[in-house]
Amino acid sequence: xxxxxxxxxxxxxxxxxxxxxxxxxxxxxxxxxxxxxxxxxxxxxxxxxxxxx
Numbered sequence: 001x002x003x004x005x006x007x008x009x010x011x012x013x014x015x016x017x018x019x020x021x022x023x024x025x026x027x028x029x030x031x032x033x034x035x036x037x038x039x040x041x042x043x044x045x046x047x048x049x050x051x052x053x
Contacts, residue, residue, distance in 0.1 A: 030036040 024031050029040055
């Protein structure tokens with residue numbers, strides 16, 4: 001019982017410490033560079049325009 005509790009605690013600590021915390025850390029693109037920020041929007045726009053023609 002105690003071993004299971006310790007194992008659950010250590011796996012949750014490792015899982016939480018793996019990723020950075022805070023704003024802008026969970027986005028799949030960089031918001032600090034304006035071109036990297038705009039890339040997903042241009043990609044969606046391109047795909048939508050491509051379907052129209």
